Amino acid sequence: MVKISGGTYTPFFKLPGTPPLHLRPYLMDETAVTNRQFLDFVKANPKWQRSKVSRLFADTNYLKYWESDLVIGEKNKGLYNSPVVNISWFAAKAYAEWQGKRLPTVAEWEHAGQAPPAGGTEEKLTQYILGWYQKPNPKVLPNVRSTFKNTYGLYDMHGLVWEWTFDFNSFIKSGDSRANTEDELKLFCASSSLYVDNKEDYASFLRYSYRGSLKGNFCIANLGFRCVKDL
Amino acid sequence: MKSLIFIFVCALALFSCNNEPKSAFTGTIENNTAPVGTIPEESIYNISDTFTTQNKREIVLKDFAGKPVVLGMIFTHCTYACPRLTADIQNIEKELGPNAKNVNFILISFDTERDTPAQLEKFKKEMNLDDRFTLLHGSEDAVRTLSVLLNIQFQKNSNGDFSHSNIISVLDKKGNLAYQKEGIQADQKETIKKLSALTMQ
Numbered sequence: 001m002v003k004i005s006g007g008t009y010t011p012f013f014k015l016p017g018t019p020p021l022h023l024r025p026y027l028m029d030e031t032a033v034t035n036r037q038f039l040d041f042v043k044a045n046p047k048w049q050r051s052k053v054s055r056l057f058a059d060t061n062y063l064k065y066w067e068s069d070l071v072i073g074e075k076n077k078g079l080y081n082s083p084v085v086n087i088s089w090f091a092a093k094a095y096a097e098w099q100g101k102r103l104p105t106v107a108e109w110e111h112a113g114q115a116p117p118a119g120g121t122e123e124k125l126t127q128y129i130l131g132w133y134q135k136p137n138p139k140v141l142p143n144v145r146s147t148f149k150n151t152y153g154l155y156d157m158h159g160l161v162w163e164w165t166f167d168f169n170s171f172i173k174s175g176d177s178r179a180n181t182e183d184e185l186k187l188f189c190a191s192s193s194l195y196v197d198n199k200e201d202y203a204s205f206l207r208y209s210y211r212g213s214l215k216g217n218f219c220i221a222n223l224g225f226r227c228v229k230d231l
Numbered sequence: 232m233k234s235l236i237f238i239f240v241c242a243l244a245l246f247s248c249n250n251e252p253k254s255a256f257t258g259t260i261e262n263n264t265a266p267v268g269t270i271p272e273e274s275i276y277n278i279s280d281t282f283t284t285q286n287k288r289e290i291v292l293k294d295f296a297g298k299p300v301v302l303g304m305i306f307t308h309c310t311y312a313c314p315r316l317t318a319d320i321q322n323i324e325k326e327l328g329p330n331a332k333n334v335n336f337i338l339i340s341f342d343t344e345r346d347t348p349a350q351l352e353k354f355k356k357e358m359n360l361d362d363r364f365t366l367l368h369g370s371e372d373a374v375r376t377l378s379v380l381l382n383i384q385f386q387k388n389s390n391g392d393f394s395h396s397n398i399i400s401v402l403d404k405k406g407n408l409a410y411q412k413e414g415i416q417a418d419q420k421e422t423i424k425k426l427s428a429l430t431m432q
Binding site for chain 2: 093212
């Protein structure tokens with residue numbers, strides 16, 4: 001794990017008049033959790049094996065590309081060190097707890113992900129991210145550490161998989177949430193964009209939208225996770 | 232059966248040792264007599280997190296099994312939506328008439344810091360909630376897990392308040408999510424119909 005310095009984080013969506021969040025320093029996994037690592041977890045925790053997992057906690061796509069409960073498989077031999085995907089929020093959270101860690105909050109993940117590639121600039125980072133978002137998913141998911149390392153020493157924060165966060169179901173102002181949320185007093189379209197911190201940062205907007213579309217038991221082919229730990 | 236009750240009382244006595252005040256619990260969740268059977272795989276009662284009631288009693292959600300549940304997630308410092316959502320749930324209770332006694336009413340707080348059991352008790356009095364209502368305080372983890380299971384979005388803002396969706400959820404006797412209605416002062420006819428049907432089951 002590497003140390004991420006704390007600081008103030010301004011949420012992408014924020015209500016008028018609310019000050020930025022203060023983040024304490026924390027430790028974060030250098031890479032996403034791999035298939036090999038996740039296999040150890042399901043071996044030690046049978047209730048998280050594919051045939052045993054509760055549908056409440058993982059949908060039918062849970063680990064569906066593995067050969068069986070405890071075998072990643074010959075056809076997946078290129079994936080042992082690739083991020084584990086098709087895992088639910090509940091599974092990711094259980095893994096983190098098993099490791100004595102936890103899932104990062106959205107603020108922690110975004111704060112760490114804002115760091116540019118070592119030696120690069122933030123503008124390049126945004127371009128890089130948008131470039132990745134445009135690309136279709138690769139047929140075989142590359143191994144961890146196959147994209148860039150950022151100035152914190154974290155690999156693949158962008159460019160490999162999307163990652164679960166603890167509070168992925170944080171409030172987001174979307175077009176169809178009118179009258180549904182406490183703060184939505186002004187009921188007109190596009191009210192959400194008024195509260196966006198940086199209108200240019202379309203990449204962040206996409207991440208927040210993506211998170212807002214998830215449910216806790218969803219298991220998706222390009223969604224993995226990494227853990228954090230308090231210092 | 233008597234020995235079971237004895238064990239139950241002993242267990243509660245043990246719990247109460249960890250809490251202040253040390254007196255035995257007051258109030259009951261009036262559902263322990265109904266047969267529950269096994270908890271289905273998709274029931275929300277499969278989560279094992281403990282919550283604390285406004286009476287400082289430690290419970291798990293499964294303790295509510297046996298009656299359908301009307302559930303809202305709120306925080307008591309909320310000035311706009313939560314008092315209205317709470318009033319909506321009170322209206323549901325009123326509309327249910329005598330059948331309301333066959334339903335558990337639960338409010339769970341987003342605000343793990345400020346909504347202590349004492350604060351929840353205060354809110355209960357202020358809102359004139361009767362004893363069919365249980366107000367719950369949980370850990371950050373437990374509250375987040377529940378919000379994920381109920382598809383309720385919420386976020387803590389840096390000023391300590393919360394942005395959140397306003398959803399009234401109905402659980403059946405075994406804790407399966409049976410119905411949800413979004414919005415404040417929404418039409419709850421369907422909610423009431425659903426609840427009436429669930430109490431008959």
